[in-house]
Amino acid sequence: MAKPAVKPKVESLPAKSKSSPKSSGPGDNSVSAEDLKSFYRSMLLIRRFEERAGQLYGMGLIGGFCHLYIGQEAVVVGMQSTIGDEDAVITSYRDHGHMLACGMDPKGVMAELTGRSGGYSKGKGGSMHMFSRDKHFYGGHGIVGAQVPIGTGLAFAHKYHGGKNVSLTYFGDGSANQGQVYEAMNMAALWKLPVIYIIENNRYGMGTSVERASATTELYRHGEAFGIPGERVDGMDVLAVRTAGEKAVDHARSGAGPYILEMQTYRYRGHSMSDPAKYRTKEEVDKYRNERDPIDHLRKRLLDAGLTDEAALKAVDAEIRKIVNDAAEFAQHSPEPDPSELWTDILIGA
Amino acid sequence: MSISVLMPALSPTMTEGKLAKWHVKVGDVVKSGQVICEIETDKATMEVEAVDEGTVAQLLVAEGTEGVAVNTPICVLAAEGESVADSAKAAPAAAAPAAPAAPPRSEAPPALSVAAPTPAPIASEPEWSGKTVHMTVREALRDAMAEEMRKDGNIFLMGEEVAQYHGAYKVSQGLLEEFGEKRVIDTPITEHGFAGLGVGAAFGGLKPIVEFMTFNFAMQAMDQIINSAAKTHYMSGGQMTCPIVFRGPNGAASRVGAQHSQCYASWYAHVPGLRVLAPWSAADAKGLLKAAIRDPNPVIFLENEMLYGQSFDVPEDPDFILPIGKAKIERQGKDVTIVAFSIMVGKALQAAEELAKQGIDAEVINLRSLRPFDTETIVNSVKKTNRLVSVEEGWPFAGIGSELSALMMEHAFDWLDAPVKRVAGLDVPLPYAANLEKMALPQSSAIVEAAHAVCNR
Ligand SMILES: Cc1ncc(C[n+]2csc(CCOP(=O)(O)OP(=O)(O)O)c2C)c(N)n1
Ligand SMILES: [Mg+2]
Numbered sequence: 001m002a003k004p005a006v007k008p009k010v011e012s013l014p015a016k017s018k019s020s021p022k023s024s025g026p027g028d029n030s031v032s033a034e035d036l037k038s039f040y041r042s043m044l045l046i047r048r049f050e051e052r053a054g055q056l057y058g059m060g061l062i063g064g065f066c067h068l069y070i071g072q073e074a075v076v077v078g079m080q081s082t083i084g085d086e087d088a089v090i091t092s093y094r095d096h097g098h099m100l101a102c103g104m105d106p107k108g109v110m111a112e113l114t115g116r117s118g119g120y121s122k123g124k125g126g127s128m129h130m131f132s133r134d135k136h137f138y139g140g141h142g143i144v145g146a147q148v149p150i151g152t153g154l155a156f157a158h159k160y161h162g163g164k165n166v167s168l169t170y171f172g173d174g175s176a177n178q179g180q181v182y183e184a185m186n187m188a189a190l191w192k193l194p195v196i197y198i199i200e201n202n203r204y205g206m207g208t209s210v211e212r213a214s215a216t217t218e219l220y221r222h223g224e225a226f227g228i229p230g231e232r233v234d235g236m237d238v239l240a241v242r243t244a245g246e247k248a249v250d251h252a253r254s255g256a257g258p259y260i261l262e263m264q265t266y267r268y269r270g271h272s273m274s275d276p277a278k279y280r281t282k283e284e285v286d287k288y289r290n291e292r293d294p295i296d297h298l299r300k301r302l303l304d305a306g307l308t309d310e311a312a313l314k315a316v317d318a319e320i321r322k323i324v325n326d327a328a329e330f331a332q333h334s335p336e337p338d339p340s341e342l343w344t345d346i347l348i349g350a
Numbered sequence: 351m352s353i354s355v356l357m358p359a360l361s362p363t364m365t366e367g368k369l370a371k372w373h374v375k376v377g378d379v380v381k382s383g384q385v386i387c388e389i390e391t392d393k394a395t396m397e398v399e400a401v402d403e404g405t406v407a408q409l410l411v412a413e414g415t416e417g418v419a420v421n422t423p424i425c426v427l428a429a430e431g432e433s434v435a436d437s438a439k440a441a442p443a444a445a446a447p448a449a450p451a452a453p454p455r456s457e458a459p460p461a462l463s464v465a466a467p468t469p470a471p472i473a474s475e476p477e478w479s480g481k482t483v484h485m486t487v488r489e490a491l492r493d494a495m496a497e498e499m500r501k502d503g504n505i506f507l508m509g510e511e512v513a514q515y516h517g518a519y520k521v522s523q524g525l526l527e528e529f530g531e532k533r534v535i536d537t538p539i540t541e542h543g544f545a546g547l548g549v550g551a552a553f554g555g556l557k558p559i560v561e562f563m564t565f566n567f568a569m570q571a572m573d574q575i576i577n578s579a580a581k582t583h584y585m586s587g588g589q590m591t592c593p594i595v596f597r598g599p600n601g602a603a604s605r606v607g608a609q610h611s612q613c614y615a616s617w618y619a620h621v622p623g624l625r626v627l628a629p630w631s632a633a634d635a636k637g638l639l640k641a642a643i644r645d646p647n648p649v650i651f652l653e654n655e656m657l658y659g660q661s662f663d664v665p666e667d668p669d670f671i672l673p674i675g676k677a678k679i680e681r682q683g684k685d686v687t688i689v690a691f692s693i694m695v696g697k698a699l700q701a702a703e704e705l706a707k708q709g710i711d712a713e714v715i716n717l718r719s720l721r722p723f724d725t726e727t728i729v730n731s732v733k734k735t736n737r738l739v740s741v742e743e744g745w746p747f748a749g750i751g752s753e754l755s756a757l758m759m760e761h762a763f764d765w766l767d768a769p770v771k772r773v774a775g776l777d778v779p780l781p782y783a784a785n786l787e788k789m790a791l792p793q794s795s796a797i798v799e800a801a802h803a804v805c806n807r
Contacts, residue, residue: 051382055401058358059421070383088554122587131586138553138590143577149543150578153550160506160532160556167550180574183543190538268383274361276394289383339464345588346622348646350470350722 031242033307035081039238040302041316042080043073043295046097048324049106053096053113057273061332062113066127069097071268074294075200076101078241079168079261082249086163088154090138090147091170093128094200094267098170102135106323110331118334122341144205145178147171148197152184155195155252166194166252174205176219182226185258189226192257196248197223199260200235202267207279220262228258235263236292266292352437353402354423355386357411360396367391368416369424377434378406380427387424404429407437469722472675478633478665488658490632491521491597494639495559497668499529502557505643508535508544509561509598518563519599519658545571545596549578552594552648559643562598565614565652571596579648580623595642597651600628601692601743602791604656608779613744615691618650619720619753625674626721628652630695632662634718637672645674652720654693677724679731683713686801687731689754690741691717694792698741701797708798710805720750728754729762736767737804741797746774768804773797 050068057066069076072094080089080101091098099109104120112119112130120130128142138154141147151169158165175181176199188195199219203210210217220230229251233244241263248259266288270277277285302308357367371388374380385397386406404427411424418424428437485493499505506529511518513526513536526534537544541562548558562568568575575596582590602611618626625647629635635653642649664670680695681702690698695716702712713731717724732738738758740751751772758770776790 048382051399051401054399055358058360058398059356060359060362063362090550120587121585121589124587125585129582129585131582131589133589138550139582139586141578143573146546146573146578149546149574150550150553152543153547153552154554155550156547157551157554157556160551180542180546183538183540184547186538186540187543187547270396274394276396342464343467345584345586347625348583348591350647 031239036298036302036307037316039077039081039242040295040298040313041320042077042101043238043298044316045106045320045323046073046077046100047295048320049100049110049327050096052324052328053110054269054273056110056114056328056331062127063115064126065093065272066113067094067272068267068269069094071288071293072200072202072235072265073097074238074241074298075198075235075263075265076170078238079198079245081242082245083166083168086136086165088136088138088151088158088165088167089170090151090154090167091140092144092147092172092175093140093142094172095128095130095140099130099132099137099140102132102137104132104135104137106327107330110327111334114331114334115336116331116334117337117341118330122345123337124341124345145171145175145181148175148178148181149184152188152193152195155188155193155258156191158194159191164194164253166196166249168196168198170198170200172205173199173201173203173210173219174208174213176201176222177205177213182222185223185226185228188258189223189228192255194252194255195258196245196252197228197258197260199262200265201262202265204267204271204279206271206275207277209279218262220260223258223260228260230260230262232262232264235265236288236294236297238294238298351429352407352432353404353427353429355398355400355425355427357389357418357420357422357424358398359420360389360391360394364391364420366417366419369411369413369418370395372409372413373397374406376406376408380404380406389418400427402427402429404432405434407434469675472722472724473673475673475676475678478667478670481666482663483666484661485632485664486659486661487629487632487635487653488519488521488523490636490662490664491639491653492523492525494636495522495643496525496528498640498643499525499533504555505557505559506533506535507559507561508537508548510537510539510563512536512561517561519655521653521658522561541567541570542574546574546578548594548596549574549592552579552592553582553590557593557643559595559597562596564603564610564655565598565600566610566612568596568598568614575618575624575648575650576621580621583647584623591646592648593646595639595649595651597639597642598653599655599658600652601654602656602775602780602787605782605784605787607782611780613742613775615652615720615742615744616749616753618652619723619750621721623648624721625649625719626652627674627719628692629718630657630692630716632660633664633670634672634678634716636664637670638674638718640671641674644671649674652692656693657696660696672718675719675722675724677718677727678716679713679727680716681712681714683711683735685711685735686737686739686805687713687715687728687735688739688741688797688801689715689717689728691720691750692743694741694743697792697794698797700794701801704794704798705801710801710807712801717750723753723757725757725761728758729765732758732762733765736765737801738762738766738770739773739797739800739804740770741773741792743775743792745777746772747777749774768806771800771804773800
């Protein structure tokens, strides 16, 4: 697949994780050197955060299910760079990367993983159920496919309010077989709702490969029955994601209705922490890790284009290690929720 | 500083495992993410990846060792710029502090239970003594929606046939004409989808009223109602709110067979995070639906098709509204308490008339709200009558009557002179044949009989 040329630019974007909505038309891959460096930094933050989460899990500090995003970082980082602060984001239980990319505090995310009061849900949601009203991150959903009608409803609310905001609704290849996904797509197309369906096709839903689960594996075409345009994207290349994302977001924002992006990506780790992933070969995993890694790929690109040097990258590395260490520290020392929290937040005003 | 790598747990239940194989040896440089060893449990073999970078200074556990406890240091890495030999020497000392401090869970002995807070007192119902109008339950429901929609532009109605057709049971008559298609929306036949879409719209700041053509079809939407609408406020630590009303006819209609004739009261009443209302009269319908729409929580509003055409007096006061969670004593009596909801309130009142002729003075309580449940009103009544009959149209097992009986054991045991008697639909799928259907649903004669039984006369 053709790689968009990197056009180093001098002007930098405001220092926030979501850049301002792009006014550039479809196909314009205007990406500044600062953008590229910020993508690198965001992807690395997710990678290191997830590695640390895995370690804390191994130490018994994180319980239950814990689904790591390692390998898929380019998808969320590329997509988030195409939207603005008021746009809505929703995803499944594999959500840590999405939260970090939305600009949520790594401390609050890690503390939710350890079930502490400093977590985003005060320790009552856990790895799979976290939210931030502030950052317009609507979860974190544990039921496969449930976030798709909900994300469509967020787009409905956007349209109802008359604004230009869109909803990024992420789900997996396995979820793409759920009935409610198609119920939602039909309504989104019928009512021209500003929603972008991002199918993170990491090739497996737990231990079942796409080929064994979907009668047609061109998932980007799964909206054709409703007239929803779709595109298959190299989800291991953050620039390809960014380019496709801009086009899809522009489409939805213009009032033309939903858009589907199938991101071809890969998760390096098992489905959750306790999955030995025997359903795929070591060679397959190694091939992605060694040849397709989104972070290595961008790192090389930055170096080759002379946009950065080893020393600068080392500094980024150190900065991120510190953020992750601080998050892990916080998550271990934040107290468990007060017992009284058991009975709060069930109903409002009761 | 040298770094100890600890024996990881693969699952929350794992306590020890076998160190099956080392993939690195002393002197190797490892990068984060690199596989350094394999561990085995009775369930699985897993690769262990390094989190930190460094040079392997020492392997502390030999390949093949069984029963290695979780969190035991298994290897030492020298960080960049450190000598491997120094790290190896420092290892035993370094390992100790690096071993994870026992998670600082609350120091105090864990609280094993925290009493449920006493529910906030429910504002008692004001006396609506002004003028009334006679109207059907159907009209009352429509007026409740229209009045609320006039006041708040974020309220909208959606469901199958609600707009152009005015509702399969004509409940939304005139709403499309008044509010337009932006706010009165015909959906495709896609219950799970539009229930979820409604939840998303509520998360996004709107106040949806979602009509199910009947609650039988809401089974398709059950996941969105329970897992998304009811639980998200709690799971988000109070951040997310879901002000939504799911409404429609519940329970048996007439001669439509088992799939179209089920009472879901006990299903929804089971779930924390929901409010569940079941009006009987037109005044209930209007006052409670207005309250449901204004409530910031997800509300299940169980109507009844057989009641839509029945007329009652409704206060004319434009501010008329009913509190959620208050039962209503529909008829005062001293000999026996009959508790019912929805269409069964009418049957209970009929039975009370019959009982009066036979010299038994029955008190009839209309529950109106199933969650929260007005235990207090019932207990106060039982303190007076000492006898209780519960009536519901749904199945008896794990029904509302079962809950009521348990609550009375807990709160009114000493005042009961006879065991609580349950009158409920028979434990069968509702048959189609007219005679069988009638036998399967509670009739007022059964209530009369039950009252006699608890009164021993
Ligand atoms: C309705 C439902 N069914 C089953 C599960 C159990 N489950 C959790 S994740 C998963 C696989 C989903 O795969 P995919 O959508 O591809 O997402 P990925 O995990 O690859 O990110 C399954 C079956 C669930 N959580 N919800
Ligand atoms: Mg998948």
